[in-house]
Amino acid sequence: MARSILSLWLLVAGLVPHSCDQETPPTSLNQRVSPTPGIHRAPHPFFNNQKFALSLYRQLPATEGGKNVLLSPLGISMPLTLLAFQDKPDVRHLVLRDLGFRFTKDLDTEAALHYGEQLDALMPTEKCGVHTGSLLFMDKRVQPEMRFLMQAQHSYNSDVILVSLGDYELAQKQINSAIRDRTHGKVKRLLRDLKPLSNLLLANYNFFNGEWKYRFNPKLTEMGYFSVGEGVRTVVPMMQRVGWFHLQHFAHLHSHVLQMPYTCNISGVFILPDEGRLEDCENAVMKESFDTWTQPLPRRRWLFFPKFSIPVSLHMENFKYATSKLKLFYEHMDLTGITMKRTPMRVTTAVHRSELTVNEDGAEEEDISSFQSIPKPPIHSLHFNRPFIMLILEGAGHNLLFMGKVINPISA
Numbered sequence: 001m002a003r004s005i006l007s008l009w010l011l012v013a014g015l016v017p018h019s020c021d022q023e024t025p026p027t028s029l030n031q032r033v034s035p036t037p038g039i040h041r042a043p044h045p046f047f048n049n050q051k052f053a054l055s056l057y058r059q060l061p062a063t064e065g066g067k068n069v070l071l072s073p074l075g076i077s078m079p080l081t082l083l084a085f086q087d088k089p090d091v092r093h094l095v096l097r098d099l100g101f102r103f104t105k106d107l108d109t110e111a112a113l114h115y116g117e118q119l120d121a122l123m124p125t126e127k128c129g130v131h132t133g134s135l136l137f138m139d140k141r142v143q144p145e146m147r148f149l150m151q152a153q154h155s156y157n158s159d160v161i162l163v164s165l166g167d168y169e170l171a172q173k174q175i176n177s178a179i180r181d182r183t184h185g186k187v188k189r190l191l192r193d194l195k196p197l198s199n200l201l202l203a204n205y206n207f208f209n210g211e212w213k214y215r216f217n218p219k220l221t222e223m224g225y226f227s228v229g230e231g232v233r234t235v236v237p238m239m240q241r242v243g244w245f246h247l248q249h250f251a252h253l254h255s256h257v258l259q260m261p262y263t264c265n266i267s268g269v270f271i272l273p274d275e276g277r278l279e280d281c282e283n284a285v286m287k288e289s290f291d292t293w294t295q296p297l298p299r300r301r302w303l304f305f306p307k308f309s310i311p312v313s314l315h316m317e318n319f320k321y322a323t324s325k326l327k328l329f330y331e332h333m334d335l336t337g338i339t340m341k342r343t344p345m346r347v348t349t350a351v352h353r354s355e356l357t358v359n360e361d362g363a364e365e366e367d368i369s370s371f372q373s374i375p376k377p378p379i380h381s382l383h384f385n386r387p388f389i390m391l392i393l394e395g396a397g398h399n400l401l402f403m404g405k406v407i408n409p410i411s412a
Helices: 005-012 050-058 073-084 089-099 111-122 146-156 168-182 278-287
Strands: 069-071 130-139 158-163 200-208 212-214 222-229 232-250 255-261 266-273 299-306 308-315 349-358 362-364 381-383 388-394 400-406
Touching (some): 050 073, 050 278, 050 400, 069 349, 073 089, 073 130, 073 158, 073 200, 073 400, 130 168, 158 168, 168 200, 212 255, 222 299, 232 381, 278 388, 308 400, 349 400
Parallel strands (some): 130 158, 200 349, 212 362, 299 381
Antiparallel strands (some): 232 299, 255 266, 266 388, 308 349, 388 400
16 A cells, blocks of 8 residues: 555645534544555564563353454554654553564664554455444544544544534534444444543454355255254254364364365464363363464364354453553643644544354355265264354464454343
């Protein structure tokens, strides 16, 4: 997404901030531009978010009442990196390091654009089933800096929107209208309550509906039981496919590990705990090397896998980084430089919305003509019919696009 600084300034030079009133929807301060090619990654990773992702996962709410958990570590890294470059240099270094960047010191004036471009190059496009972005809501009485607007839109896929934060009811309507527009109606309501002292709100959204490399046959999908807890079962659409699957049981993880390729060099790792060992499995996975998820596994023949779509919203104001122990949006964050009149600014509300959809869609049929005979279940088959952990990885550096736990595939 490489552009000269001059051309970027020309693109945003004509922007005039607009405020929102009751008759008009909230207005983005950023002009949309046509996408440009991403940057090729260097042989040695510039960024790796595995520690950051595991840190966030450990802080997820307990899965009580059959609730699923899901987050996009790479998605939330985009606005966090943008905001880090607005803060003081010493804090910026800590935050960038915790996010997973290797080079965080001696950053020149163009580093903010470069880091955003690097992250954007890792993020798969909408053609790959990934739809992600951020909205930063500011009070209409402040005037954002043009430099900040440029960085947000052109390097971090973020829109800055002015709303009437002094009028809580109107502000909620404007915020919900904006998020509906940016997510094409997937998110209809972002907030139930708006904190009275809010002066900067972040909404980060991430959706994944990728295609498998090898499709499932919809004609074979049938209803099956899924255990959501001790003695409790529900009925879900269960896909099935005969083919070669990279699958292995790991005794020290108390689970089976399944690797499934998507298109666009995205891979899925699905970890099915042994009966009654979900907590033990989860604790072991948190300590496991990521080499386990990327090494070749033995191949098996028959798979039963639930069809589902799970949306999850998280408030992330109190989440912390991996090693610095700062909050993601800490109380003393210095964002005064993002406005023309150096107004004290900090993120008081941060909503992270993720949704992951799994269905039969795939790019091609797998060639299974080499099978001499197909065994009938349960021989050499695996049923994902109880809670499991999932990791969705981008291919270049095995960074985590999504990470979560499916407790009940039909629970919204």
